[in-house]
Amino acid sequence: MSEHFEPVIIGFTCNWCSYRAADLAGTARLKYAPNVRLVRLMCSGRLDPTFVMKALSDGADGVLITGCHPGECHYVEQNYKTLRRYLLLRRLLQGMGIAPERVKLVWASAAEGAKLANEINSFVEEVRALGPLGWPQKLAGNVKEVEVAA
Amino acid sequence: MSTNNGKPKVGVYVCHCGTNIAHTVDVEQVRDWAAQALGAEGVVIARDYKFMCSSPGQELIEKDIKELGLERVVVAACSPHLHEMTFRNASKRAGLNPYLTELASIREQVSWVHTDKGLATEKAKAVVAGAVERVVKNEPLDEIKVPIHPATLVVGGGITGIQAALEIANAGYKVYLVEREPSIGGHMAQFDKTFPTLDCAACILTPRMFETGMHPNIELLTWSEVTQVAGYVGNFTVTIKKKPRYLKEELCTGCRICVEKCPKKVIDHVYEAGIGYRKAIYTSSAQAVPKFPVIDTANCNFFQKGTCKVCEKSCPTNAIDYEQKEQFLKVDVGNIILATGYDLFDARRVSNYGYGRLANVFTSIEFERMCNAAGPTSGKIVLRDGQTTPKTVGIIHCVGSRDRNYNNYCSSICCMQSLKFAHLVKERTGATVYDFYIDMRTPMKSYDEFYQRVLEEGTLFVRGKVAQVSDAARNAQEEGKLIIQVEDTLVGKQRRIPVDMVILSTGMQPRHDAKEVGKLFGIGCSSDGWFTEKHAKLDPVATMTEGVLIAGTAAGPKDIPASVAQGSAAAARVLNLIMRHEVTLEPIKAIIKQWQCSGCRICNGLCPFNAISFRAERRVSEINPALCQGCGTCVAACPAGAISGSGFSNDQILAQIDGLLMDVNPVSA
Numbered sequence: 006m007s008e009h010f011e012p013v014i015i016g017f018t019c020n021w022c023s024y025r026a027a028d029l030a031g032t033a034r035l036k037y038a039p040n041v042r043l044v045r046l047m048c049s050g051r052l053d054p055t056f057v058m059k060a061l062s063d064g065a066d067g068v069l070i071t072g073c074h075p076g077e078c079h080y081v082e083q084n085y086k087t088l089r090r091y092l093l094l095r096r097l098l099q100g101m102g103i104a105p106e107r108v109k110l111v112w113a114s115a116a117e118g119a120k121l122a123n124e125i126n127s128f129v130e131e132v133r134a135l136g137p138l139g140w141p142q143k144l145a146g147n148v149k150e151v152e153v154a155a
Numbered sequence: 156m157s158t159n160n161g162k163p164k165v166g167v168y169v170c171h172c173g174t175n176i177a178h179t180v181d182v183e184q185v186r187d188w189a190a191q192a193l194g195a196e197g198v199v200i201a202r203d204y205k206f207m208c209s210s211p212g213q214e215l216i217e218k219d220i221k222e223l224g225l226e227r228v229v230v231a232a233c234s235p236h237l238h239e240m241t242f243r244n245a246s247k248r249a250g251l252n253p254y255l256t257e258l259a260s261i262r263e264q265v266s267w268v269h270t271d272k273g274l275a276t277e278k279a280k281a282v283v284a285g286a287v288e289r290v291v292k293n294e295p296l297d298e299i300k301v302p303i304h305p306a307t308l309v310v311g312g313g314i315t316g317i318q319a320a321l322e323i324a325n326a327g328y329k330v331y332l333v334e335r336e337p338s339i340g341g342h343m344a345q346f347d348k349t350f351p352t353l354d355c356a357a358c359i360l361t362p363r364m365f366e367t368g369m370h371p372n373i374e375l376l377t378w379s380e381v382t383q384v385a386g387y388v389g390n391f392t393v394t395i396k397k398k399p400r401y402l403k404e405e406l407c408t409g410c411r412i413c414v415e416k417c418p419k420k421v422i423d424h425v426y427e428a429g430i431g432y433r434k435a436i437y438t439s440s441a442q443a444v445p446k447f448p449v450i451d452t453a454n455c456n457f458f459q460k461g462t463c464k465v466c467e468k469s470c471p472t473n474a475i476d477y478e479q480k481e482q483f484l485k486v487d488v489g490n491i492i493l494a495t496g497y498d499l500f501d502a503r504r505v506s507n508y509g510y511g512r513l514a515n516v517f518t519s520i521e522f523e524r525m526c527n528a529a530g531p532t533s534g535k536i537v538l539r540d541g542q543t544t545p546k547t548v549g550i551i552h553c554v555g556s557r558d559r560n561y562n563n564y565c566s567s568i569c570c571m572q573s574l575k576f577a578h579l580v581k582e583r584t585g586a587t588v589y590d591f592y593i594d595m596r597t598p599m600k601s602y603d604e605f606y607q608r609v610l611e612e613g614t615l616f617v618r619g620k621v622a623q624v625s626d627a628a629r630n631a632q633e634e635g636k637l638i639i640q641v642e643d644t645l646v647g648k649q650r651r652i653p654v655d656m657v658i659l660s661t662g663m664q665p666r667h668d669a670k671e672v673g674k675l676f677g678i679g680c681s682s683d684g685w686f687t688e689k690h691a692k693l694d695p696v697a698t699m700t701e702g703v704l705i706a707g708t709a710a711g712p713k714d715i716p717a718s719v720a721q722g723s724a725a726a727a728r729v730l731n732l733i734m735r736h737e738v739t740l741e742p743i744k745a746i747i748k749q750w751q752c753s754g755c756r757i758c759n760g761l762c763p764f765n766a767i768s769f770r771a772e773r774r775v776s777e778i779n780p781a782l783c784q785g786c787g788t789c790v791a792a793c794p795a796g797a798i799s800g801s802g803f804s805n806d807q808i809l810a811q812i813d814g815l816l817m818d819v820n821p822v823s824a
Contacts, residue, residue: 013816013819015812015815015816024234024236025236027263027264028234028236028260028263030263030267030268031234031262031263031264031267031268032263032267034267034268035268036268036269036270037268037269039265039268039269039271039274039275039277039278042278042281042282042285042815042816043260043264044285044808044811044812044815045235046787046803046808047743047785047786047787047800047802047803048786048787048788050786050787050788050791051786051787051788051790051791051800051803052791053790053791053805053808054791055805055809056808056809056812059809059812059813060812060816063812063813063816063819063820064816064819064820065816065819074682075682076679076680076681076682077679077681077682077687078679079679079699079786080699080763080764080784080786080788081673081674081677081678081679081699081763081764082679082763083761083763083786083788086761086788086792090791122268141819141820
């Protein structure tokens with residue numbers, strides 16, 4: 006593990022709450038770690054678990070999923086479905102030998118720019134403590150080994 | 156088609172936003188990087204400009220689309236919530252489908268929130284790469300247009316619903332006004348005076364009620380409830396249950412002889428707030444609109460015991476019909492306004508204030524009825540015995556509001572309501588009035604002046620939250636009184652103040668069935684239980700469901716002027732749609748590819764808008780595009796990948812992830 010490990014994190018945001026919270030954090034000039042790159046979805050319910058696997062396998066060290074608070078979903082109740090999928094996804098990751106702590110679900114309303122900024126900062130530290138995932142490198146390495154063995 | 160490496164030609168435009176972006180992001184570096192590193196992804200031109208959103212900035216894009224034949228555009232600038240429409244329109248003017256333009260937010264998400272220019276520039280590149288990869292996968296989309304039915308459903312006949320109904324009806328359009336009580340008028344019809352002008356509530360409300368009842372464009376459906384809502388903006392079909400009144404409305408003249416003759420007296424818990432009586436056949440008041448009485452079967456001698464029929468015998472027009480059954484009506488409307496109002500906080504829950512246990516503790520609505528000249532005491536302010544005039548009265552603010560044990564929010568009307576009570580007690584009894592407040596909130600027009608007036612009238616204000624109201628006397632002075640125990644926070648000591656009467660200024664609560672009603676109409680409630688507006692500041696009467704609007708206290712505590720303003724605002728929104736004849740819907744929708752659908756029906760239960768239906772004859776599911784709100788939950792759930800989400804397709808999102816991680820993924824890089 007490198008001493009100055011800077012994790013790369015993909016953040017999925019809901020168009021109506023957490024994406025606006027990110028906008029608000031910007032408007033308020035709050036400062037947070039530059040390690041998170043955001044993807045806007047219309048709803049956290051749009052989050053196909055494949056997106057998380059894709060991000061991790063493409064080189065992300067962690068994935069942050071954000072949505073509206075329970076009871077405040079823009080689409081009535083879709084964030085509850087996100088919660089269900091999230092819990093299942095964590096079990097799947099564990100089964101694959103990936104620390105489930107690399108994926109985190111956070112609720113942030115459009116008014117909670119400061120909360121989102123804090124959550125991003127603490128998640129960056131949590132992933133930093135876990136170290137790099139390095140999925141693409143490991144995958145490339147494995148492929149090489151197989152090639153040698155063949 | 157394109158000869159650009161098999162990829163569509165992409166133009167990238169990086170905005171300086173004055174120094175807003177350029178201060179923290181090396182804009183020129185991002186531009187040059189995009190032109191070189193993203194060339195293989197389809198980028199044929201990358202430019203930077205001081206203000207992309209300015210006219211010359213937009214013209215730059217339009218010119219390139221025309222001259223270079225750009226097929227996709229990425230603008231790296233501010234949040235799409237600010238200028239997505241601006242740049243989509245610029246593309247449209249140059250002949251490019253607007254949905255082939257993407258914004259990369261390098262201001263809100265990069266320059267404003269980061270400090271290290273090197274790191275910020277690297278992140279900006281990743282964000283731009285994500286947008287480029289995504290836009291390549293964008294598909295041209297067409298806006299969806301649907302016609303608007305000119306009729307409107309207003310649910311709730313309080314002052315808000317009345318206002319909304321009259322605005323629309325006066326503009327010449329049909330309104331169905333549904334009210335579940337026998338008469339319209341709502342809470343306001345129960346009040347005596349209204350703050351801060353002290354207009355008599357009936358004097359200003361009843362003309363509106365009659366106008367509503369007589370209006371040729373308003374179909375009044377009282378003693379009725381909505382049971383089913385189908386359809387979407389512009390095209391709703393609503394089922395309304397008309398509960399039986401047990402009389403033929405077409406024959407009833409509203410003479411009220413039946414009410415007079417009815418031998419059964421019942422405590423009226425609704426209109427008279429439990430301190431007055433009505434008959435088993437009744438109208439809420441003499442000024443009820445409509446004028447038709449209803450029979451309360453749970454208390455009617457005939458319905459309970461099989462004998463009596465006094466109303467039938469006394470009716471001069473033979474209007475009574477004991478056989479009447481409930482009816483279900485189906486109406487077509489284009490828009491729906493929910494003005495379902497509030498419930499009063501149940502003061503019994505604050506047991507230390509003794510309501511329900513100590514006779515002379517009253518709630519605000521009981522006091523309203525007492526003050527009302529048409530109420531049970533004919534407007535006389537008296538103790539529970541019905542005759543003794545109080546010499547000392549204590550008024551307690553914030554009962555059930557601003558309290559972690561009950562409701563956190565401020566009910567917004569209680570301060571002014573309490574001041575009004577203080578004035579009325581002074582005026583009518585000359586009693587000493589104590590007013591216990593936490594903070595005095597009188598922010599609207601002429602409200603603080605009213606507070607000054609009540610101060611000058613000699614009401615004694617005590618700043619502090621009352622701990623307890625009890626009848627346990629500690630000395631002769633307290634004997635036979637109600638003792639209010641309070642910390643006077645301005646003096647800094649505990650006080651015990653003996654009074655004859657206590658009025659609890661009870662707060663507002665969401666309707667007990669707000670959640671179910673919300674579900675019926677496809678809208679949500681906040682964690683407090685009030686209906687959620689589309690935007691708390693900029694779109695307060697719209698909801699997430701197009702065509703369903705909210706107004707008045709259904710969306711949160713409000714006083715009469717604010718409720719009326721919202722009633723008018725919702726009506727203006729509806730008229731806006733009606734007069735356009737059709738509405739344009741964002742083409743962000745889920746679509747089921749019929750040939751891939753296995754008919755498993757997993758998606759069917761996931762849609763809160765009932766947009767997905769199963770076609771049994773073809774064994775596939777189908778999405779109604781007008782009902783679909785575009786959340787994409789079903790897209791993520793389909794095990795066959797048969798559902799695609801336009802605007803947010805799997806291809807688009809996966810490509811964006813690729814782009815965002817281009818710098819760290821040695822395989823895709």
